Amino acid sequence: xxxxxxxxxxxxxxxxxxxxxxxxxxxxxxxxxxxxxxxxxxxxxxxxxxxxxxxxxxxxxxxxxxxxxxxxxxxxxxxxxxxxxxxxxxxxxxxxxxxxxxxxxxxxxxxxxxxxxxxxxxxxxxxxxxxxxxxxxxxxxxxxxxxxxxxxxxxxxxxxxxxxxxxxxxxxxxxxxxxxxxxxxxxxxxxxxxxxxxxxxxxxxxxxxxxxxxxxxxxxxxxxxxxxxxxxxxxxxxxxxxxxxxxxxxxxxxxxxxxxxxxxxxxxxxxxxxxxxxxxxxxxxxxxxxxxxxxxxxxxxxxxxxxxxxxxxxxxxxxxxxxxxxxxxxxxxxxxxxxxxxxxxxxxxxxxxxxxxxxxxxxxxxxxxxxxxxxxxxxxxxxxxxxxxxxxxxxxxxxxxxxxxxxxxxxxxxxxxxxxxxxxxxxxxxxxxxxxxxxxxxxxxxxxxxxxxxxxxxxxxxxxxxxxxxxxxxxxxxxxxxxxxxxxxxxxxxxxxxxxxxxxxxxxxxxxxxxxxxxxxxxxxxxxxxxxxxxxxxxxxxxxxxxxxxxxxxxxxxxxxxxxxxxxxxxxxxxxxxxxxxxxxxxxxxxxxxxxx
Ligand SMILES: [Zn+2]
Numbered sequence: 001x002x003x004x005x006x007x008x009x010x011x012x013x014x015x016x017x018x019x020x021x022x023x024x025x026x027x028x029x030x031x032x033x034x035x036x037x038x039x040x041x042x043x044x045x046x047x048x049x050x051x052x053x054x055x056x057x058x059x060x061x062x063x064x065x066x067x068x069x070x071x072x073x074x075x076x077x078x079x080x081x082x083x084x085x086x087x088x089x090x091x092x093x094x095x096x097x098x099x100x101x102x103x104x105x106x107x108x109x110x111x112x113x114x115x116x117x118x119x120x121x122x123x124x125x126x127x128x129x130x131x132x133x134x135x136x137x138x139x140x141x142x143x144x145x146x147x148x149x150x151x152x153x154x155x156x157x158x159x160x161x162x163x164x165x166x167x168x169x170x171x172x173x174x175x176x177x178x179x180x181x182x183x184x185x186x187x188x189x190x191x192x193x194x195x196x197x198x199x200x201x202x203x204x205x206x207x208x209x210x211x212x213x214x215x216x217x218x219x220x221x222x223x224x225x226x227x228x229x230x231x232x233x234x235x236x237x238x239x240x241x242x243x244x245x246x247x248x249x250x251x252x253x254x255x256x257x258x259x260x261x262x263x264x265x266x267x268x269x270x271x272x273x274x275x276x277x278x279x280x281x282x283x284x285x286x287x288x289x290x291x292x293x294x295x296x297x298x299x300x301x302x303x304x305x306x307x308x309x310x311x312x313x314x315x316x317x318x319x320x321x322x323x324x325x326x327x328x329x330x331x332x333x334x335x336x337x338x339x340x341x342x343x344x345x346x347x348x349x350x351x352x353x354x355x356x357x358x359x360x361x362x363x364x365x366x367x368x369x370x371x372x373x374x375x376x377x378x379x380x381x382x383x384x385x386x387x388x389x390x391x392x393x394x395x396x397x398x399x400x401x402x403x404x405x406x407x408x409x410x411x412x413x414x415x416x417x418x419x420x421x422x423x424x425x426x427x428x429x430x431x432x433x434x435x436x437x438x439x440x441x442x443x444x445x446x447x448x449x450x451x452x453x454x455x456x457x458x459x460x461x462x463x464x465x466x467x468x469x470x471x472x473x474x475x476x477x478x479x480x481x482x483x484x485x486x487x488x489x490x491x492x493x494x495x496x497x498x499x500x501x502x503x504x505x506x507x508x509x510x511x512x513x514x515x516x517x518x519x520x521x522x523x524x525x526x527x528x529x530x531x532x533x534x535x536x537x538x539x540x541x542x543x544x545x546x547x548x549x550x551x552x553x554x555x556x557x558x559x560x561x562x563x564x565x566x567x568x569x570x571x572x573x574x575x576x577x578x579x580x581x582x583x584x585x586x587x588x589x590x591x592x593x594x595x596x597x
Pocket of ligand 1 (some may be wrong): 388
């Protein structure tokens, strides 16, 4: 492999253009110098935020002005630092800004509690004041928290304890990411390699079953050695969610967690119920896997290797851009022109270089381009990554240019919808425009693996999460044995029809999933995938109203509740139909691949 370029050797055309954000170090420093005064202005409202509608409006604007500038500075600092993480000047700029950010959030912490401390009548008159008409949505959101907010004294105690109470998360991540080591296994060539979180996935994708089995056994027998400690950390976190829900007058941890997005428990329960009703589709896919892999019996470590070998195709950067543009053409001319702009104005940092942050992301702020960081190496996978990250960036672009700063930032709940939609459009384009049967089979296999991992696997996680919270709410301590028994049972509900003799060690998988510490987070992956499947089909139908509705979603930012945004876009996540349709799409893709193979 060719030696990696140093950052200074990367041609400009392959670098993102951060000069539009800050043309010089002086320009950055000059903005940085404005922060203390803006912060002081916010703090000056302390104690009288709700004095009058005018004061509240001025206070909200002061907070927005401060956050907007801080976000701009932070964006520059972190993008710059990711260009070359070994550059000390960049690192210290980022550290300085991160420290300042923490200070800002500490100093502005009084703001929301002060509003919530008002009595209901006062709050209602503020909310309905014409002066605050623009902020009504935000204030109503706050009002929703009112019945779940405790007295000032109690909130203060909880606030001071919050660090201590999240200690179980901390212990999990230190043990899981730093202290644990898994020992060595032999790779395909018989070489002894240290197993890590990073290369575990690669071993799982190996075409050599022995290698996959070795990695699997090594990984989960190590977790098994720490079974009780991991149970204790997960017990701690789950208990915290449950106690906090109780203290805050929610009927369950689930309700407390979903309240943030104003999502009802039915949406969550409905997802699990609907996915579970279509397990036969998953089984059909697993049977196909078993057959194609020529195995007598399938095991849990036989799910990640590509079903069909990758066709060796290389894409130059120019070809990748052209391909993505063609694939996204169903979104219309305006979207196409925007893609041209993204490339011409250099929103994208394309190539790998020494010290550059690995992986890919889309990131920016209200006052910047929605930048993309890539490490483009010309594989088909890299082309998909480009389409995916462009989905995020265009979503940000449309929200930022159609919403005021206050309502521009879209919720995590919808964050993956536009990116997956773009991926599905690329799948569709490649499938329709290739008569290479091998490539088609590879693509269908990849598509199925992605839907399996998102729709089925994340819903299975969501079910496990729900069950452990129920146990915690019933005051049952989560022991290692209990967690493993429960996990094995749920895993068996999903895979048991085909994987009849699953390696017992799969019962330890719960221990290595960081998302179980995120408080009912994973279901959003599944609903996001279901929404993207339906939206991509709406777009491909060519129906103008449906396409307009999709743009309505891209432009909505945070101006409405997430379920309403999705509903307006054409996906009613409060019903089972979109989930069912996504599962039907999965099934028809399985059938297509069956035919092809
Ligand atoms: Zn993404």
